Structures are given as structure tokens and as C-alpha cells.
Amino acid sequence: MRLHDNVAPMTDLKVSAETGEISADVREWRQLLARHADLTCALDRELQAGHQLGMSEYEVLERLAELPEQSAKVQTIAKSVHLSQSALSRVIGRLETAGLVERHMCPEDRRAINVRLTDEGLVRQTEAQPTQRRVLANRLHSPLTKTCDAPST
Amino acid sequence: MRLHDNVAPMTDLKVSAETGEISADVREWRQLLARHADLTCALDRELQAGHQLGMSEYEVLERLAELPEQSAKVQTIAKSVHLSQSALSRVIGRLETAGLVERHMCPEDRRAINVRLTDEGLVRQTEAQPTQRRVLANRLHSPLTKTCDAPST
DNA sequence: GTGCATCTAATGTCTAGGCATTAAATGCGC
DNA sequence: GCGCATTTAATGCCTAGACATTAGATGCAC
Numbered sequence A, B: 001m002r003l004h005d006n007v008a009p010m011t012d013l014k015v016s017a018e019t020g021e022i023s024a025d026v027r028e029w030r031q032l033l034a035r036h037a038d039l040t041c042a043l044d045r046e047l048q049a050g051h052q053l054g055m056s057e058y059e060v061l062e063r064l065a066e067l068p069e070q071s072a073k074v075q076t077i078a079k080s081v082h083l084s085q086s087a088l089s090r091v092i093g094r095l096e097t098a099g100l101v102e103r104h105m106c107p108e109d110r111r112a113i114n115v116r117l118t119d120e121g122l123v124r125q126t127e128a129q130p131t132q133r134r135v136l137a138n139r140l141h142s143p144l145t146k147t148c149d150a151p152s153t
Numbered sequence C: 001g002t003g004c005a006t007c008t009a010a011t012g013t014c015t016a017g018g019c020a021t022t023a024a025a026t027g028c029g030c
Numbered sequence D: 001g002c003g004c005a006t007t008t009a010a011t012g013c014c015t016a017g018a019c020a021t022t023a024g025a026t027g028c029a030c
Helices: A024-051 A055-066 A074-079 A085-097 A119-139 B024-051 B055-066 B074-079 B085-097 B119-139
Strands: A071-073 A101-105 A113-117 B071-073 B101-105 B113-117
Touching: A024 A055, A024 A119, A024 B024, A024 B119, A055 A071, A055 A074, A055 A085, A055 A101, A055 A113, A055 A119, A071 A074, A074 A085, A074 A113, A085 A101, A113 A119, A119 B024, B024 B055, B024 B119, B055 B071, B055 B074, B055 B085, B055 B101, B055 B113, B055 B119, B071 B074, B074 B085, B074 B113, B085 B101, B113 B119
Parallel strands: none
Antiparallel strands: A071 A113, A101 A113, B071 B113, B101 B113
8 A cells, every 4th residue: 555755754733532433534534435446446447448458557648648749757757646666667667568658768868768658559548538538427426335336327 | 456346337428528638527536546645655654653554454443443342244344345355354364363353253144254353453443543533634635745745744 | 855056255366566676877076 | 087975767575455266154946
């Protein structure tokens, strides 16, 4: 679960010192977890089934496709995606293997790598986008039954 | 990423057929992802550092502690936690090894397992709860800088 | 009773992803 | 120039968790 080093050192602050009650925060947190699980699950399944893409792969493709130059340094991508640097490196590796992006050396900084969307990558992202949008539209504001069955049929 | 079988078969529905724009849904989805990553990361880190508990372990302890009888069948717990049946079984295994819960056979249905919070488990959950509440209070509505650094100091 | 479908929880296996380390490149101090 | 800290991306290693399978228990049909 843990992510890179995102977390501030703990300091104490208003703890409402609840005893046994379920606080509003906890209710909201559980809703967030439920929504996240539902969407993540649906997106992953539909992107995989329809376009052979995992959610992280799609996210990276999408970020590249949004840029006018359709390429970016790994570091830049890292800032807009919730993945550790190593995980991102591996996602890019999978995308490269699949022929959807290419890795190129940066001439001006030879430590950095430029990741460029290939034509096929753009096609794939363009195909997958409606799937993602449809899932979001269907589920982002749906009632949340926890057993998240079939609200869209 | 994928979860059990939560997902409905795809059917087409209002796709707003956006072209290149970032839709409101996408913005909302990215916020959800960011919030989830931030909280997950912070909770996991603080629960681990302060109480030797992962987030999933804590969630299960909390669910049990909320029940008057402080025990439940695995199946029942599964319904309130976003884990596959196998993952839950392993979380319970870790909790059992740590002495925080006990597994007992159900007399009335010998397939089922009753999971009971031990005294130590209750103590641990009680100690950890303020940590969880503090993190939620600090971060659940904080501005979201994506590089989620130190909003609480 | 004997099958047989169903349900329960545990486990084998695999992948994604996190942390730590590494190698290469940079750039600054000297 | 020569070191040395910093930055970049890749990789080794490990854990959590998902899917598939398994073993045991149940219960119904007959």
C-alpha cells in the first residue's frame, strides 16, 4: 500500500476523541474506499477486456496523449500519476514492449529519458478513451451498493 | 488491481463523446485517485509506525471491535471490506499470528470460521483508532497538492 | 442411505507495485 | 583538471492481493 514518501511526520491535531461512534470522517472514508474499489475494478476489467490495457498503462497513455508534443520525461509523467518511480518505470517498460511508447535519450540531459507515444499508442488510447469515459459516467455517481453489481444494465 | 467479480457487463450509455477536453468526470476521478493515494499512504505509514498494523489489518480489527459480540464469520467480514476472499483470509492469518484475533469453528455450520477479537486485539485497535481518526481529520479535506507534503505541521 | 450441486475458507501461483540499491550523468567546489 | 553530492531511470528483492483451485461441510434429490 505504502507510497513513496508522501507523508508528513505525525503531529497531533483535533482528534474528536470519539468513543465508539462512527464519525462522519470515517463514513466519508469508507465511501471513498468503496468508490475507489468499484471504479478501479470496473476500469481495470473493461480496459483489459476491450483494449488490453491495465489502468496504470491507460493513465500513462492518456497523460502523453494530452500533451501537444505527445512525449515527456519520465520525471514529468511521475508527477501526474500516483505510482512510485520504479512502478512507473515498469509501466513504461510494458508499454514499450507492447509498442505503444518509445524510450529515447534526452540530448540535453543524458540521464533523462523521453517517453514518446507511438502512432499505435495514440490509436490505442483514442480507442480506449470512450470506454474509460463510459465507465466513469456510469459509476462515478452511482448509488454504491458495496456489492457493486450491475447498476448499468 | 482487479477485484473479485464486482463488475457489470458493459453496456453502452451516455458517452458524452468528448474529443480532447478533460471532462468533469475525469477531473473528479483524478481527484478521487489523488485523495485515495494520499490517505492510503498516510494511514498505512502511521498505523505501521505507531501500531504495527497495516491498513487492511486495522480495518478488520475495527469491524470486529464495532460488533457487540466482537466476532464474526469470515463471510460477514468480507461483506464490509474491499478485499477478495483470499486476501481477507490472509489478513486474518496475519492477525491470528500476531495474537490479535482467534479463529474458531462454527458449531452450527462447520464450514464457517468465526473470527474473534482477542483482548490484545481490542487493546491494539483501541490504541490505533485515534491515529486513524487524526489522519482522516488532517487529510480528508486538505487541499491536495498531489506532492502531498506536510499539510499537518 | 448415495450421489451431486453449493457453499465455506485456505492455499498455489502469479502480477503489480513499493523500497532500496545501482549506474550513469550532471554540475558544483576546489 | 579532480573529486563529490545530486539527480535520473532501471533493477533486485519482497509483500500484498487477485484469480483459480482445493478440501471439507452442507443439504437436497432420489
